[in-house]
Amino acid sequence: MQAVIDSHAVTEFLRSIAGSAWFTIAAGIAGLFGLLFSILAWMQAKSASAAAESARKAITIRTLADEFQLACERMDQLLDFIEHDRFAEAALRARELASALGEIPYRREPLLAQDNVDELLNKRTQIEIIGKVLMSTNRGEPLSPEAKKRLFARGQDTTAALRKNLGIIKGEIDRGAKQ
C-alpha cells in the first residue's frame, strides 16, 4: 500500500490546468479574496488599536478626576481647620495639598490646557503661601482676624478653581461614556 507519486505526471497535470482559462479565473478570484481578507484584518487591527488607545486615555482621565476629587476634599478639610483655628492641622493639609498640586500639572500636562496648568501652578503657590502664614502662627505669631479672613478667601478661591477643573474633567468622562 505504498503510494508512489509520479512527479512527472503531477507536473504535466499542473501544466495542463495552468494554461486553462478556468484556472486563471479561479486564481484571480482567490487573489481578490486574499486581498479582501488582508484589508479586513488591517481594519480590525486598526480599530482594536484605536479602542486600546481610547481605553488608556479614559483610565488616565479617571485617575486625574480622582486626584482632583481628593485635592478638593483636602481643600475642604483645610478650610474647616482654618475656620476652627486648628492651624497646625491646617498647615499639614496645606503641605500635602501643595505637594499634590505640584505633581498634577507636571504629570498630566498632555491632558490639561496651558491655561489650566498655569491656574494649577498658581493654586499650588497660593497653598504654599497659606502654609507659610499658618506656620507663622505655629511659631507663636498671632493670626489677626483680617489675616484669617484673607486665608479663608484665598482658600475658597483655590477650592473654586479645583472644583472648576474637576467639573471639566468629569465632563470629559461623561462625553467619553456617551460615545
Place this chain on the structure above:
Amino acid sequence: MNSQLENDLDPTPLVEALIEKTRAGKLKWEATAAPNTYITSVGGNTTLEIDDDEYLTLSLTDSQGKTFMVISTSEAPGLRVLARLARRIANKVDERMQALIEVVQKL
C-alpha cells in the same frame, strides 16, 4: 558662553517684558494669603511671585516649586512699576473704581 557668564545676568529685559505683558492684560496677577504678595504663572512652567512686604522682590519658581531666581529693585528698578501694576490687577482696583464711579454718579 563663557564671555556671557563673566557679566552679571541683567534681569531688566525680563522685568520690562513683564510690565508690557501686564499692561496688555496678558498676565493675571492674583492676591495671596500673605499681604502685599502677588503671583501669576506663565508658560505652564514658571510662577512669578512679587513680594512687597519688607523688601520688594520678584521670585521665579519652576513647575516643581523650586525658586531659581530672585530679582530685587537694585537689579531691576522697573520692578516697582511691575509691583504697582500687579497690585492694581490683583486687587481689581480698576473694576472697583469703575463701579464706585457709577454708584457715585447715581447719587
